[in-house]
Amino acid sequence: MRVLARAGANGASVRAIAQEAGVSPGLVGHYFSGIDALIAETYTHVDAMVTQALNAAVAAAPSEPRAQLEAFVTASFTAPIAQPALLATWIAFWSLVTSQPQIARQHDEQYAGYRARLEQLLREAGVAEGDLRHAAIAVTALVDGLWLELCLSPQCFSSEEAGAIARRFLGTVCGPVKE
Amino acid sequence: MRVLARAGANGASVRAIAQEAGVSPGLVGHYFSGIDALIAETYTHVDAMVTQALNAAVAAAPSEPRAQLEAFVTASFTAPIAQPALLATWIAFWSLVTSQPQIARQHDEQYAGYRARLEQLLREAGVAEGDLRHAAIAVTALVDGLWLELCLSPQCFSSEEAGAIARRFLGTVCGPVKE
DNA sequence: ATGGTTGTTGTACGATCGTTCAATAAGAAA
DNA sequence: TTTCTTATTGAACGATCGTACAACAACCAT
Numbered sequence: 001m002r003v004l005a006r007a008g009a010n011g012a013s014v015r016a017i018a019q020e021a022g023v024s025p026g027l028v029g030h031y032f033s034g035i036d037a038l039i040a041e042t043y044t045h046v047d048a049m050v051t052q053a054l055n056a057a058v059a060a061a062p063s064e065p066r067a068q069l070e071a072f073v074t075a076s077f078t079a080p081i082a083q084p085a086l087l088a089t090w091i092a093f094w095s096l097v098t099s100q101p102q103i104a105r106q107h108d109e110q111y112a113g114y115r116a117r118l119e120q121l122l123r124e125a126g127v128a129e130g131d132l133r134h135a136a137i138a139v140t141a142l143v144d145g146l147w148l149e150l151c152l153s154p155q156c157f158s159s160e161e162a163g164a165i166a167r168r169f170l171g172t173v174c175g176p177v178k179e
Numbered sequence: 180m181r182v183l184a185r186a187g188a189n190g191a192s193v194r195a196i197a198q199e200a201g202v203s204p205g206l207v208g209h210y211f212s213g214i215d216a217l218i219a220e221t222y223t224h225v226d227a228m229v230t231q232a233l234n235a236a237v238a239a240a241p242s243e244p245r246a247q248l249e250a251f252v253t254a255s256f257t258a259p260i261a262q263p264a265l266l267a268t269w270i271a272f273w274s275l276v277t278s279q280p281q282i283a284r285q286h287d288e289q290y291a292g293y294r295a296r297l298e299q300l301l302r303e304a305g306v307a308e309g310d311l312r313h314a315a316i317a318v319t320a321l322v323d324g325l326w327l328e329l330c331l332s333p334q335c336f337s338s339e340e341a342g343a344i345a346r347r348f349l350g351t352v353c354g355p356v357k358e
Numbered sequence: 359a360t361g362g363t364t365g366t367t368g369t370a371c372g373a374t375c376g377t378t379c380a381a382t383a384a385g386a387a388a
Numbered sequence: 389t390t391t392c393t394t395a396t397t398g399a400a401c402g403a404t405c406g407t408a409c410a411a412c413a414a415c416c417a418t
Contacts, residue, residue, distance in 0.1 A: 008278035141324030172351035
């Protein structure tokens with residue numbers, strides 16, 4: 001992740017990664033079947049880290065469906081989720097999706113997991129069963145789009161703005177917050 | 180674009196591109212200062228193509244603000260915008276943003292151009308001046324997120340679903356369509 | 359026809375790539 | 389201590405990378 005963030009996908013060579021880790025280049029081959037497998041496992045690790053951060057944000061929120069939903073989307077725009085190192089890993093992974101079917105399958109599974117989690121939160125927040133699928137797709141797309149642009153050019157808009165935009169959108173999906 | 184789509188960012192070497200174009204590898208150096216410049220110019224070309232397709236879609240729509248706005252977002256989910264070759268180019272470009280300041284600047288400019296165009300359409304559709312900025316950021320993020328996921332795994336949801344989701348979101352930004 | 363500009367080729371160079379492997383260090387089990 | 393397994397090294401290999409360049413083809417103005 002550190003090498004990807006610093007040198008980009010092109011600069012993330014076996015040697016550069018080994019040097020960053022303080023080991024010899026040969027050791028990489030001992031633990032990973034190849035550089036693509038290393039990137040895939042890095043992505044798996046990043047996905048687990050994101051999932052954990054999202055779960056922690058939901059757990060810290062008041063035990064109320066709408067508050068948990070808002071915590072879920074807001075967490076996407078703060079550390080440790082919104083940071084350049086994560087973006088670099090994501091992009092390196094995406095660049096393999098088109099040409100490697102196995103990577104494409106991994107992406108589908110992890111996207112499905114994310115959306116299933118979101119659907120559950122939306123259901124608890126009162127979204128009708130028939131609207132659940134489209135609502136989850138919409139929220140995921142909005143959050144992903146905001147997260148992507150926030151990481152690509154942080155000076156364009158702030159984390160707070162992104163969170164406000166996403167929470168406002170939740171209002172149009174679930175109805176306004178009851179006060 | 181064709182090589183990027185077929186072989187991914189890693190496989191888009193000078194030799195592969197030259198072979199696809201039916202010329203010798205040396206000729207690439209004659210027209211481009213380097214491989215990164217070639218990718219940057221490819222992105223510029225893709226951006227121009229997208230802009231043209233969006234403009235054509237708006238021009239073909241009824242001369243009514245809301246219809247034009249809907250045509251603008253709907254066009255993002257149909258050819259020639261939603262296709263793997265475009266995604267591959269975009270990803271290859273994104274992978275350079277983090278490590279190359281000049282690429283980052285180019286991204287900022289082209290994103291700003293896209294958002295300015297969208298703000299104009301939203302203004303004509305009756306969005307209040309104070310909401311314009313956030314509305315444009317939101318619509319851009321939603322469309323980008325839908326477009327990205329649609330290109331990454333087309334079997335997850337259809338172009339029509341993406342269009343319907345985006346148009347519905349427009350209703351929450353501009354108010355419902357008057358019939 | 360001729361001189362000069364432009365287009366294009368193919369090769370060569372040095373660097374770096376991913377991967378392999380014999381050799382060594384470390385550690386645990388006997 | 390000895391033996392076996394595991395961890396790790398560093399060099400080496402063949403392939404491919406981006407780039408540079410001398411040479412040749414094409415074309416155009418004179």
